[in-house]
Amino acid sequence: MALRIGVPAETAVGERRVALVPEVVRRLVQQGMEVWVAKGAGTGAYFPDAAYADVGARMVSQEEAWGADVVVHVQPPSEEEIALMRSGSVLIGFLSPLDQPEVADRLARQGVVALAMELVPRISRAQKMDALSAMAAVAGYKAVLIAANLLPKFFPLLTTAAGTVRPASVLVLGAGVAGLQAIATARRLGARVSAYDIRDVVKEEVQSLGATFVELPFEVPDAQDVSGYAKALAEEKQRQQAQLLVPHIGRADVVISTAQVPGRRAPVLITEEAVAAMQPGSVIIDLAAPNGGNCVLTQPGETVIHNGVQIVGPLNLPAEMPVHASQMYARTLLAMIQEFATPEGFKPNFEDEIFRGVCLTYNGEVVNERVRALLAA
Template identity: 50%
Template sequence: MIVGVLKETAEHERRVALTPEVTAQLVKQELEIWVEEGAGLGSNFPDAEYEESGAKIAESRDKVLSECDILLTIQTPDEADIKKLKKGAILICFLWALQHPELVELLKEQGITGMGMDAVPRISRAQNMDALSSMSSIAGYKSALIAANELDKYLPMMMTAAGTIPPAKTLVLGAGVAGLQAIATLRRLGAVVEAFDIRPEVKEQVESLGAKFVEVELGDDETQTEGGYAKELDKSKQELQREAIHKHARKSDIVITTALIPGRPAPILITEEMVKDMAPGSVIVDIASENGGNCELTEHGKTVEKYGVSIVGPYNLPSQLSLHASKLYSKNMVALLNLLLEDGKPNFNFEDEIIKNTTITHQGEVISPMLKE
C-alpha cells in the first residue's frame, strides 16, 4: 500500500498531513509512504527528516497522485488533482461535504473513496481521531493571543506605584472546544472571563476554568445535537440570546466568538447595534469568519475598525501554529488509519460507527448518513 502526502497549496495553509514521527510508525506497519518534496517545510519538517523516518521523497506531485492507494491531506485537493487519482484510491482530509455537493459528485464519478476528517463522530471511541477538536483547541488558544495583542490595555490586574489597573473584561461566545481553550488562555493571561452558550450542559466546564457562565432561560427545548454541537434556535429564543449577549458585550473589552452550526453558515451573534454600544478600543475576534462570521461586520481575512471597535476575521488559525497543528492532525490521522487498515489493507466495515460516518463516498455511492439525511 502506497500512502501519499501532498504539499498543501491552499492560501495561508502551512500544515502537513503527516509528520516524520508518525511516518516512522506507518513505515513500521509495512506501508510505503511517499511525501511530495517540500511538503513539511511550512511546519518546519525538512525532507531529510522524512527520509530518516523511512519515507520516499517524490519530486513529482503527479507521481504521488497517480500511484498512491491512500492520499492524506489537510485541505481538499483541487479538481485537477482529484482527477489524477486512480479509481479506487482513498482520499482522507477535511472534505466539508455538506457545503460542497459538487465535490461529492466528483468523488462518485471518479470512483474515489472520500473520508472526511470533519465527519468523525464525536463519540468517546473516536476522540483520538477527532481532528476538528484538535484544530479547534489551537484556534481558541490563538484567538486569545490575537485579542490580547489587539487590545490597548493590560489583561491582568496590575498594581503599580501610579495606581491599580483593573483586569480586562472578556466575553467568549460558544463553549465548545475552541471556546473553552480561549477561556483557559484568557484566564492564564489574567483577564476576567464570562462565557455564553445555549447548552446548559457546558456550564460546569466553563466554571471549572474560572469563568462566569452567562445563563439565559431558553426553556426545556433540546439545545444540542447528538454529536454535541449547538442547535439553531427559533426566532424568539434567538432574540432572548441576543439581548443577553448585548448586555454583556457592552461592558466587555474583548469578545471572542466561536459559534458554528455543521453544514450551515455561522449564526449572527453580534449585530451592528451591539458593536456600536461597545467601548472604543474594544476588540472582537471572530473565529467563525471562514463560515460567514458570528459578527455582522466581520470581514474574513481582515482586521477592520467599526465604531472604534477592532473586528478581526482571521484566516486559518490552526495553520498559524503549524508545527503543533500538524503533529496533532497527524496523530488523528494515524488513529483513523489504524482503525481502517487490517493486515495492511483497507477494510470498510460499515457496521463500525466511525467508518460509516467518516466515509462520504465509496465505490461510486454516497455512504455518509449525514448526507443521506
C-alpha cells in the first residue's frame, strides 16, 4: 500500500494557508504516494478542490485526512485533532514546541511521530526545508505594505509642481530574514531606510540592500548563537539598548520591529519614551507581537494609537498572503517528505542531523531536550 499523506483544513482563527498546494501534490503523486486532501482545505488560499482532484489528490473528509500515514499541517493541532491521529502516524508542521510544549506532550501520548518545522537546523543541506525563514520573508514584506498604507505620507521622494516631498524614514529593528525583506521592500517603495541589529555580522547584508546600519555605543559579546539567531541580552543591557535607540526611533516615520529570541519573550526595544519621541501619524509594525512585542505598548492582534502614533501588533501576516505563503510553505514540506519518506513508508533516521533536529516526539515520548525541560518545569 502506498504512503498516504493527509492535508487537513486549517481550523485556527484567521489561518488561510494550506499545507500543500496542487503543484506539490502533483509531484508527490508522480512519486507514487497517495495524497488525501480534506474538502475545502485550500479554499482560503484560493486553491479549489477541483485543482487538487485534477492533479490526482483524493478529496476526503477532515477526519480521514487526519487519519493518514503522514499528516502535514500549518498550525499546531488542537486536542480534538490530535485525537483523530493514529498511533505511529507522522505529523509535520509548525508545532510551537517552545511556546506550547503541552502540544508535544499530547502528541507523544497519542503515539505520533512529530516533526516541528520550527526546529529545522540552520545548515546548508536544510535550507530548502527552512519554513520559518520562508514565512518570515512574507511577514517582512507585508509589514512594510501595511505601514505604507497607514502612514499619512508618501514613502518615496517626489518632485512635483507643488514642491519637493521628502522621502519617509523607515527604521527596521532586527535584521534577520523578516528584517532584511522589510528593508528591501521599503527601499523599493522609495523610503530612506536604516536598520539596527545586535549582531554586527549582518551589517554588510543591511548595507548591501541600500540601508544605513545603526551602531550603538555599547558592547554585546556573543550576540549570535551557533544557529545564527540573536541571543537574549542581560536585563541591564536590554535597558541600555532601548535607551540608546530612543533618538533613532524618534526620527523615524515608520518602525518595523522584528527582533525575537526562540523560546523567550521578545526583547523590549521600543519604550514609551521612544514612542513619545515620534511624530503624530508615525507607524510601528511590531512583528514580535505574538511573543509579547518589541514595543511596551503593543497589544497582540490589535492596533493601538498612543499620542498619535499607530502601533500595530499583527499575529499572523503570512496568512494574509495565503497564495504565495502556501506555495513557499508547501515546498519546504515537500523537501522534508522527500528526505525521509518513500512510496513504501516514512523512514525515521536519528543518525541524520536534520531528523534529530526536527523530531519532537517519537515512540510515545518527547525526545527534544528543551521541550522536555519545559514540560518538567
